[in-house]
Each structure stands twice: as structure tokens, then as C-alpha cells.
Amino acid sequence: MQQLAFIPPAASPVRRQYLTLKQQHPGAILFFQLGDFFETFEDDARLVAEVCDVALTSREMGRGERLPMAGVPVHAAETYVGRLVERGYHIAICQQMEDPAAASARGGASIVRREVTRVITPGTLVDPALLSAARSNYLAALVVENRGVGIAYADVSTGEFACAQIDGAEAPALARAELWRIQASEHLLATDDAGGELLPTGASITADRALFGAADVERALSEHFRVATTAALGLAERPLAARAAAAILRYVQRTQSRAGVAIEQIRVYDVAGHMVLDPATRDHLEIARGARGRRDGSLLHCLDRTSTSMGARLLARWLGHPLLDRMSIEARLDSVQALVEQGRTRQELQALLARLPDLERLAGRAAQRIITPREALALAEGIETAAEVCGALTRAEPPLCDFASRVIAMPGIAAEIRATLVDDPPLGFGEGLIRIGREPELDELRSSSSSGRQLLVVLERRERERTGIKNLKVGYNRVFGYYLEAPISTLSQALDYYRQQESGAATVGELLDRLGYQRRQTLASVERFTTGELRDHEAQQARSTVRMAELERAAYEALVTSIAEVAPTLQATAAAVAELDVLAAFAQLAQERRYVRPEIVEAAVTEITGGRHPVVEAALGWDAFIPNDARLETWSAHENEMPADGRLGPQVALLTGPNMAGKTTYGRMVLMVCLMAQCGSFVPAERARLGLVDRIFLRSGAGDDIAGGQSTFMVEMTETAAILRAITPRSLAFFDEVGRGTSTYDGMAIARAIVEYLVRSSNGCRMIFSTHYHELADIAATWPAVTNFRMDVRETASQVAFTYRVLPGSADRSYGVHVARLAGLPAAVLARAAALLAELESGAQRQAATSGVAVQPAPAVVYDLAEVDVEHTTPIEALALLERLRAEARLALGAPADDPARPVTPPGG
Numbered sequence: 001m002q003q004l005a006f007i008p009p010a011a012s013p014v015r016r017q018y019l020t021l022k023q024q025h026p027g028a029i030l031f032f033q034l035g036d037f038f039e040t041f042e043d044d045a046r047l048v049a050e051v052c053d054v055a056l057t058s059r060e061m062g063r064g065e066r067l068p069m070a071g072v073p074v075h076a077a078e079t080y081v082g083r084l085v086e087r088g089y090h091i092a093i094c095q096q097m098e099d100p101a102a103a104s105a106r107g108g109a110s111i112v113r114r115e116v117t118r119v120i121t122p123g124t125l126v127d128p129a130l131l132s133a134a135r136s137n138y139l140a141a142l143v144v145e146n147r148g149v150g151i152a153y154a155d156v157s158t159g160e161f162a163c164a165q166i167d168g169a170e171a172p173a174l175a176r177a178e179l180w181r182i183q184a185s186e187h188l189l190a191t192d193d194a195g196g197e198l199l200p201t202g203a204s205i206t207a208d209r210a211l212f213g214a215a216d217v218e219r220a221l222s223e224h225f226r227v228a229t230t231a232a233l234g235l236a237e238r239p240l241a242a243r244a245a246a247a248i249l250r251y252v253q254r255t256q257s258r259a260g261v262a263i264e265q266i267r268v269y270d271v272a273g274h275m276v277l278d279p280a281t282r283d284h285l286e287i288a289r290g291a292r293g294r295r296d297g298s299l300l301h302c303l304d305r306t307s308t309s310m311g312a313r314l315l316a317r318w319l320g321h322p323l324l325d326r327m328s329i330e331a332r333l334d335s336v337q338a339l340v341e342q343g344r345t346r347q348e349l350q351a352l353l354a355r356l357p358d359l360e361r362l363a364g365r366a367a368q369r370i371i372t373p374r375e376a377l378a379l380a381e382g383i384e385t386a387a388e389v390c391g392a393l394t395r396a397e398p399p400l401c402d403f404a405s406r407v408i409a410m411p412g413i414a415a416e417i418r419a420t421l422v423d424d425p426p427l428g429f430g431e432g433l434i435r436i437g438r439e440p441e442l443d444e445l446r447s448s449s450s451s452g453r454q455l456l457v458v459l460e461r462r463e464r465e466r467t468g469i470k471n472l473k474v475g476y477n478r479v480f481g482y483y484l485e486a487p488i489s490t491l492s493q494a495l496d497y498y499r500q501q502e503s504g505a506a507t508v509g510e511l512l513d514r515l516g517y518q519r520r521q522t523l524a525s526v527e528r529f530t531t532g533e534l535r536d537h538e539a540q541q542a543r544s545t546v547r548m549a550e551l552e553r554a555a556y557e558a559l560v561t562s563i564a565e566v567a568p569t570l571q572a573t574a575a576a577v578a579e580l581d582v583l584a585a586f587a588q589l590a591q592e593r594r595y596v597r598p599e600i601v602e603a604a605v606t607e608i609t610g611g612r613h614p615v616v617e618a619a620l621g622w623d624a625f626i627p628n629d630a631r632l633e634t635w636s637a638h639e640n641e642m643p644a645d646g647r648l649g650p651q652v653a654l655l656t657g658p659n660m661a662g663k664t665t666y667g668r669m670v671l672m673v674c675l676m677a678q679c680g681s682f683v684p685a686e687r688a689r690l691g692l693v694d695r696i697f698l699r700s701g702a703g704d705d706i707a708g709g710q711s712t713f714m715v716e717m718t719e720t721a722a723i724l725r726a727i728t729p730r731s732l733a734f735f736d737e738v739g740r741g742t743s744t745y746d747g748m749a750i751a752r753a754i755v756e757y758l759v760r761s762s763n764g765c766r767m768i769f770s771t772h773y774h775e776l777a778d779i780a781a782t783w784p785a786v787t788n789f790r791m792d793v794r795e796t797a798s799q800v801a802f803t804y805r806v807l808p809g810s811a812d813r814s815y816g817v818h819v820a821r822l823a824g825l826p827a828a829v830l831a832r833a834a835a836l837l838a839e840l841e842s843g844a845q846r847q848a849a850t851s852g853v854a855v856q857p858a859p860a861v862v863y864d865l866a867e868v869d870v871e872h873t874t875p876i877e878a879l880a881l882l883e884r885l886r887a888e889a890r891l892a893l894g895a896p897a898d899d900p901a902r903p904v905t906p907p908g909g
Contacts, residue, residue: 013111015061021094021116028092028119029084035100037071038093045070051087052080081120082130088204090255091120119255122204123186126157126259126365133309133358134295135316136160139251140184141244142175143212144195149175150240153182154248158360159262159367159571161248164271165241172198173278173726174271180279181320183288188212188247200279211247214239220246225266234268241268262367264568275322275678276695278726280719284700285671286615287319299672302615303681305588307353310360310574311581318582322678324692329600331399332583332680337597338400339587340682345396346584352389353581357382360578363570366563373425373433373556376563379570380417383410386573389580406576413566420559430549433556442551445544455537456482466515468497475528480520481538483528491527586681593622595682598673599689604634604730605649606674606693606766610686613669614676617684626662626804627686630670632766634729635785650787652755654779655770655806657791658815660822662804663770664700666791667734670768671696674732693732693766697723700736717750724757731765733758737772748773759783777810831887 014034018041022030029048031038040048041061049056049070059069072080081091097113120127123139131137136155143150149171152163166174176198179187186204189195190212196205221230221242235242245266252260282288290297300319306312323329339346357378365371366379386407393404422435436443460474463484472486486494495511512519517529563570589595593614610627617625631649655663673683677690699719720738727733738754739747751771756779758764764785780786788810794801800815817833825833873881 012061015065015067017111017114018061021092021114025090025092025116025119028090030092030094030116031072031077031081032094033074033096033114034071035096036074038074038077039069039071041067041069047089048072048080048084051089052083054080078127078129081127085120085122085125085130088122090206092116093118093120118257121186121206121255123184123188123206124156124252124256124259125185126256126368126370128358128361131157131361134304134312136313138182138184139186139188139248140179140182141188141211141247141251142179142195142198143190143240143244143247144172144175144198145240147171148240149195149198150238150242150244151175151178151182152241152244152248153184154252154263156252156256156259156262156364158364159264161245161263161265162267162269163235163238163241163245164269165238166271170726173722174276177276177278178271180282181277188244188251206251208251211250212243214243217242217246220249221266224249224260224263233266238268256368258368258370261369261564262364262567264367264571272694274324275675275693276726277320277322278695278697278722280722281696281698282320284698285668285675285696287675288316297615299615299675302618303585303589303676305585306581307350307584308356308578308581309358310578311353311585313360314578315582315585318679319675322675323680324678324694326600326602326692329678329680332586333597333600333682334399335583336586336590336680336682338397339584340590342396342400343591345392345400346587348392349389349580350584350588352385352392353577353584355381355385356389356577359386359570359574363567363574366560366570367567369557369560369564371560371563373421376417376559377421377423377425379563380414383414383570386577387411387414389577393580403576403580406572407580408569408573410566410569410573413563416559416562420555428549429552429556430545433552439551439555442548442555445548445551449541449544449548459533459537460484467494469494474534480528481530482534483520483530484517484534485526485528487526488522489525583680590682593617593684595684596687598677598683598685599687600677601689601691603691604766605689605691606630606632606670606732607649607687607689608670608673608683608685609688611669611673611688612684613665614672614684616665616669628666628669628804628806630666630768630806632670632732632768634764634766636729636762636764648785651764651766651785652759652783652787653768653789654755654776654786654810655768655789655791656772656774656777656811657770658772658793658800658802658811659819661791661793661802662806663791664736665804666806667736667768667770668698668700671698671732671734692730694728694730695726695732697727697731697733698736699723699738700734720754724754727758727763727765729763729765733765733767735767735769737770740772744773748775752776752779755779755786756783759785774811780810827884828887831884 018030018032021032029040029044031040033039039045039059041059045056045068048054052070052072054070054072056068056070058066061067077093084091094114094116097115100112121139123137125131125137137157138153138155140151140153147169148165148167150163150165152161154161164178166178175195179198180200183200184203186206187199188211189205189207190209192205192207194207196203199205217239218230221233221235222228225233227233230236230242235245249260249263252263277285277287286298288298288300289295290301295301300316303319304312304315306315323332339349359379359382362371362375362379362382365375371379387409390404390407390409393400393407395401396404420435420438422432425433432446434442436446456474460472464470464472467486469486469490471490472484474482475485476482491508491511495508512529516531516533518531519527520530521528590597608630611630612622612625612627630653632653633649633651635648635651655666657663669684673685673688674690674693675696676683677688678693699716716738720735723733723735735751735754739749739751751769751773755769755776758767760783777788780788788808789806790809790811792803792805792807793811793815794803795815799821800819817830817837820833821830
């Protein structure tokens with residue numbers, strides 16, 4: 001247990017109050033409200049000053065004790081809280097729970113009552129200003145025990161809650177993949193090392209063993225979801241998942257007690273029920289983040305045509321969790337096809353969807369009773385628009401009309417919101433928030449308040465007549481209340497005027513007594529007074545103001561209660577609208593980019609005609625991208641379903657060709673087409689016949705893991721090993737140039753061994769294997785399941801042109817020097833590289849001659865010479881060209897290029 005901070009005996013009452021609250025939340029930065037500011041002290045203040053760039057000051061908090069202090073305005077606190085939470089800090093919000101005047105009225109040493117109303121952490125944010133509209137904000141919990149892992153995650157801003165348990169030898173790998181898919185903002189662990197190795201890089205961790213107690217898991221879950229036992233939730237056989245779910249509920253109750261109300265149900269799911277994507281594949285395939293780590297350039301960014309925030313979040317979930325159930329996939333495809341064919345209906349629906357607010361998060365805030373008046377009005381507008389969506393769906397043809405029953409019209413609650421709130425609600429209560437006619441007593445008080453303002457006008461006119469001071473006026477401020485203000489220079493005039501009207505007032509003081517004026521404040525040029533009548537009026541106004549605020553608050557709270565009662569229905573409507581939004585986005589993409597509906601089959605086959613990479617195509621344009629075909633079949637999966645003609649497509653496509661020719665784009669295209677199809681989207685192709693894929697693997701790229709102490713080659717081999725252990729006959733894999741991180745012969749040997757293993761293994765899967773080792777092409781002669789393909793290259797004397805087409809056969813050259821020339825390497829470097837290449841190939845030629853294989857490389861100088869445009873070459877250019885060609889020729893013959901005095905020795909002499 002953490003030791004409580006010592007409270008100095010000489011500390012002031014406010015200091016004692018602060019320390020007591022700080023003791024209750026030792027791991028959080030305490031935002032302590034003092035009037036219009038949230039103040040922080042000591043170490044908290046130093047941290048806030050640094051992170052939020054605010055002034056570090058000090059304050060006396062006891063006899064002779066001054067403490068470092070940094071504060072932010074209450075009305076702007078969200079901005080500063082956001083900065084701190086983004087850095088992973090927890091913020092305890094301590095608010096004043098009463099008016100300071102009430103504390104003063106109690107007398108003695110009474111101080112304002114303050115309470116910590118919520119603790120804001122990265123995973124429990126609910127304020128819209130601190131949340132990304134297009135991304136869910138998850139809080140995850142992890143339990144690792146023996147050979148099992150329990151995972152639970154929740155988005156407290158929407159009420160989404162799910163959990164899963166993974167058992168067996170693959171549990172750590174599958175759990176890691178799932179946690180990387182979820183990408184939670186905060187992770188709850190029993191201790192720092194209790195599963196931390198499974199979390200995404202840089203994950204925010206909150207370690208608290210008390211959250212994961214197994215003793216009262218049954219009670220915590222049963223009471224929250226109002227069921228007899230956890231068996232009703234599907235958790236009786238998933239104790240680790242139940243513990244993770246209970247940890248989340250405990251943490252939410254501790255930090256945001258109201259947020260738990262929004263969690264109405266829990267979804268228990270099976271990780272194996274969706275396509276598995278390991279972290280490396282998610283990263284290399286750039287599903288949610290592009291090459292620069294941002295959303296731009298990712299598949300998600302390319303496909304996002306959604307009109308609502310909730311639709312954008314659902315699209316991200318679908319892309320991260322492709323389906324495995326064929327009927328569910330076909331249901332989505334049916335809806336997309338209907339939206340493509342019913343173009344006018346889709347356009348009408350998308351126009352309506354674009355008007356919708358974030359119903360999902362508004363419903364969550366309503367359930368937690370923290371919805372603001374402006375948000376309530378936005379909710380009313382959303383409910384009314386949802387009713388229009390329902391009407392458009394009712395007029396649509398199947399299966400779109402089926403959505404109409406899920407988009408529930410709630411005109412009653414929308415009308416209640418409209419009838420309760422004014423169109424432009426103020427920020428506070430008692431300022432005209434409730435519409436006239438809603439509360440009779442409130443209307444009477446407003447009428448009385450209006451009469452009070454008229455009374456002040458009459459009083460001001462009367463006092464001007466009594467005193468003769470024409471510029472006397474009634475004023476008000478929060479310190480002195482109502483007052484009469486007169487210029488000091490006019491008081492003697494008033495005395496003369498009063499003497500003419502009355503007798504007996506010889507001095508200004510006597511005059512003020514006769515008038516009933518009492519001095520309240522003297523400024524440089526004016527005097528301020530009060531009277532008994534003004535004090536009575538002020539007291540009456542204060543009582544009316546307090547009462548009006550009470551009535552408005554009560555009316556609004558009653559409205560919020562009504563909204564909260566229908567929050568589950570609102571959530572269901574939001575879920576239906578979000579799904580419709582994503583399907584409409586898929587349909588729009590299909591029409592804009594000529595995507596087609598894939599044929600989903602049970603066979604382990606991948607057939608794509610005219611396939612295109614969706615992200616690259618979006619960047620280049622539809623007419624600029626070169627499409628390609630692909631056909632793969634898992635031979636072992638056809639043992640009992642061999643085609644009638646006995647012919648199968650290749651299980652392994654061995655793809656050779658130079659860099660920049662399109663190997664990587666082609667392999668990723670095949671993976672993305674399959675992934676998109678199993679999310680329910682049409683695909684970028686002319687035709688696609690796709691067997692269900694349980695896992696997609698991509699081994700691509702090269703990079704050190706310096707922090708983990710792994711070299712480029714070690715990272716490559718580690719990822720490859722994980723793939724070989726996890727593949728099944730229903731998997732689809734793309735190995736992109738495996739083995740290039742080591743020596744040529746080592747890399748070639750490893751690459752060949754991997755291909756042979758995958759072909760002969762009973763768990764072998766459909767695979768594209770791209771490589772620079774064109775010597776591997778002879779594998780196809782030994783293993784019929786392997787077929788050679790190459791990237792088409794058009795070669796001239798000194799250049800190569802990439803057509804980006806995949807053709808049968810294998811490449812016999814890598815064209816590395818040509819690619820280097822395209823990259824702009826200096827001519828001398830290119831010449832030396834060409835000479836060395838010729839030397840190496842000559843050695844290979846001599847070696848091959850002994851085995852009867854002829855190799856006839858041509859030196860680069862020959863290609864360069866053949867490309868010379870003699871008719872259009874100037875004398876100066878000819879001399880420069882001749883000098884370069886001579887340098888290349890001398891290097892090719894083994895003589896120094898920069899020493900023309902040294903003769904070239906001819907062969908044999």
C-alpha cells in the first residue's frame with residue numbers, strides 16, 4: 001500500500017483539504033478548483049507548467065509555507081487536460097461542490113466543499129473535444145495465466161464492451177495479434193510484466209493488482225449486467241475473460257463512475273472467428289497506417305467514404321476484423337450490390353447520413369447523464385434525421401428495406417427536447433435555458449425579473465429628480481451588488497438643489513442621510529451608494545435568480561433522465577446507421593473505381609482477373625494502373641475435392657524480377673483483394689473467385705529493431721519463423737524477398753528451404769514468393785505445385801522499361817545496375833559496377849561452361865554505345881561521351897579508368 005503524504009500541522013485548511021484529496025489519488029495529477037481556475041501544486045505544478053507551457057508561480061498555504069503552483073482556467077481546462085492525457089498522465093478533477101458564499105455563511109473555519117468528480121485517463125476519455133471522431137478509444141485489460149489469455153476492451157464514450165479468451169499453445173501469438181488490432185489507448189495489467197510483452201509498442205500501461213482479484217468476479221459482472229450468473233453472459237467457461245472484463249468495470253467505476261452506466265451489454269467473441277492478422281502483417285500491409293505511420297496512404301484512408309463519425313469507426317473495426325463466415329460476408333455483399341444498383345436511394349441516404357451527428361457518442365453521454373444542452377439539441381436533430389433515413393429505407397427495395405426496422409424512430413423524445421430547450425441555449429442555468437411555457441413557476445419568476453428591471457429604471461428616474469443629478473445611474477457588480485453611482489463633482493450641486501427643495505441639510509453627509517444613501521465605494525471620480533430599497537430589490541432578485549436556476553436545472557435533469565431511458569434504443573439505431581454508412585461507402589467506391597462483387601467459395605482457391613492494388617490505384621488513377629491476374633490453390637486442401645480434370649492452379653507462385661518492377665505491389669494486391677472481400681466490400685478487379693482465408697501473412701521490408709537488439713536479418717527470420725508455425729491450408733501468404741538480409745548463398749538456401757517446406761507440408765498454404773534469386777526457378781521442375789512467374793521488363797541497349805505485368809516464366813537477370821542508373825548514381829560508380837558485374841558473370845559463365853550451361857553477359861559500354869544518337873550529338877557532347885565510354889571500357893578490361901598512360905593488356909599478351 002502506498003504511504004500517505006504527511007500533512008504539516010501548520011498547513012492551512014485549504015492545504016489540508018488538498019493533501020487529503022491528493023492522498024486518495026496518488027497516481028494522478030490533481031486539478032484543484034480555486035474559483036475560476038484549476039490549480040496544481042508542488043511536483044504536479046512543475047509537470048503541468050512544463051507540458052502545458054503555463055506559468056509556474058507560488059502560493060502561501062500555511063504559516064511561512066509557499067508552494068509551487070500552476071493553474072489553468074476552468075473554462076479552458078479541456079485543452080490542457082488533452083495535452084496531459086496524450087502524454088499518458090492521469091488527471092483527477094477536483095471541483096467546488098458549493099458556492100463559496102455558502103461556505104462563508106457557515107462561518108468559522110469553514111471552507112468550500114470540494115470533491116474529485118472524475119479521474120481522466122487515456123482509456124476513459126468521454127469529452128468529445130479530447131476524442132478522435134474517426135477512431136474508437138479503447139480501454140483494454142489483459143489476464144495471462146498458464147496457457148491461456150483473457151482479453152477485454154471497452155469504449156466508455158459509446159458503451160461498446162467485448163471480451164475473449166484464448167487457450168492453447170498459440171494463445172500468446174493470437175493475443176498479441178488481437179491487442180495490436182484493438183490498439184487500445186490504455187491497458188490494465190495486474191503488474192507491469194503480466195503480459196506486457198504482448199502489447200503494442202509504446203502502449204500506455206496501468207498496473208494494479210487490486211483490479212484483477214478473482215474473488216468477486218462473479219458478483220461484479222452479475223450485478224452490473226443484472227443477471228443471475230456469468231453463465232448468462234457466456235463467461236462461465238471463460239474465467240480469464242471474465243476477470244479481464246471485471247477489471248475494466250472496476251476501473252471505470254473508480255475513475256468515471258457515471259461511465260459504467262453506458263455499458264449495457266458485453267459481447268463475448270472467439271478470436272478464431274475472424275481472419276487473424278499478426279502485428280507485422282498489419283504493419284507491412286498498411287491497413288490502418290501508411291508508410292509514414294499516419295492514416296494517409298493506408299487502406300483505411302483509401303476506402304473511407306463514410307459520411308458519419310460512427311461509420312468511420314465501424315469501417316476501421318471491419319478492416320481490422322475480416323469475417324470468416326460465408327453467409328455473413330454474402331449478406332454484406334448483397335447490401336452493397338443493392339446500394340450500387342439503387343443509385344438514387346444511395347445518394348439520398350448518404351445526403352441524410354451526412355447531416356447526422358455522432359449518435360453513438362451522444363447516446364453514451366446521455367446514458368452517463370453528462371450530455372450538455374447543445375448536445376441534446378444535436379441529438380434531437382439526429383433523431384429527426386434518423387427518422388428520415390428510416391423513411392428512405394422503407395421506400396427502398398430488399399435487402400435495404402430490412403434496415404428500416406433497425407433504425408428506430410423516436411419522435412417523442414425529439415419533441416420533448418425541442419419543447420424543453422431554447423434554440424440557442426446559454427452556458428449556465430438561470431439564464432434562459434428552458435423554453436417559455438414549459439415551467440409555469442419559471443415563467444412567473446421571469447416575468448417578475450422583467451418587472452424588477454423596469455423597477456430599476458423607474459427608481460433611477462425618480463432619484464435623478466430627487467437629487468437633481470442628471471447623470472446619476474443604477475449599476476451592478478458581483479462584489480457590491482446594486483448601487484447608485486454619481487460623479488463626485490455633482491454632490492455639492494445636489495446639496496444646493498436639495499436646499500431649494502427642502503430645509504435642514506447643511507452638509508453633504510446630512511444630505512445623504514436625508515436621502516437614505518449609504519456609501520459603498522469611493523473611486524477617483526465617482527461615489528457609489530446603496531439604499532434600503534436597492535438592498536431589498538437585490539435580495540428579491542437573488543432569491544428569484546437562485547430559484548430560476550433551480551427550476552431550470554430540475555427541468556433539464558428531468559429531460560436528461562428521459563433521454564437516458566432511451567439510450568439503449570439510440571445505441572441500436574446508431575449501430576444500424578453506422579453499418580448502413582459503411583455499406584454505402586463500399587457501394588460508392590465500387591461505382592467510382594469500377595470494383596466488382598467477388599465470388600466467395602469454400603474451396604482453398606484465389607482467382608483474380610485484372611486485379612489492382614486499391615491504394616496505388618487511388619494514387620495513380622484508374623486508367624494508369626496496370627492490372628494483373630492471379631491464381632493460387634492449396635493442393636493439400638483438394639485431396640477430397642480434386643477437380644474433374646485433375647488440374648490445379650499453383651500453390652506457390654514464385655515471382656522473379658528486378659526492383660521497381662512491381663513484385664511487392666502485385667503480392668500486396670492479392671492480399672488486399674482477399675481482405676476487402678471478407679470485410680464485405682467489392683474488390684478492385686475484373687473478376688474475383690475467392691476461397692475463405694483464415695489468416696493472411698506478409699513478410700516484407702527490412703529494418704533493425706535496435707531497441708530489441710535484433711539485426712535486420714534477425715527480424716526477418718523471426719517473422720518468417722512465426723509465419724511457418726502459424727499457417728494452415730486455409731491461409732494466404734506473401735513472402736517478399738526473404739533471405740536478402742544475409743549473404744547470397746545463405747539467403748538463397750534459406751529461401752529455397754522455405755518454399756520446399758511450404759509445398760511438402762500438410763499445412764502448406766497459398767503463397768506468393770517474390771525473390772531476386774532467379775536461380776530458385778528450378779524448384780518448379782521438382783515440385784509441380786510451384787509455378788514460375790516474372791515481372792515483364794523491356795530492355796534496350798542502356799535502359800530497361802518496366803511494364804508492371806506478371807507473365808509466366810522466370811527472370812534471368814536482376815538489372816540492378818540499370819535500376820541504379822535510374823536512381824541517379826554517379827557515372828563512375830555505374831561504370832565500375834558494370835565492370836564488376838561483368839567480371840562476376842564471367843566467372844559464373846566459366847563455371848557454368850563446365851556443366852554445359854552458357855552465359856553471355858554484355859558489358860555496359862556496349863549498351864551505352866548502341867544508344868548514342870549520332871545525328872543529334874554535338875561535338876562537345878561527343879567528346880564527353882567518348883571520355884565516359886573509354887573509362888567504362890578500361891574498367892571493363894581491368895585497367896584504371898583515370899590513368900590513360902597505362903596501356904591495356906590484350907588477352908593472352
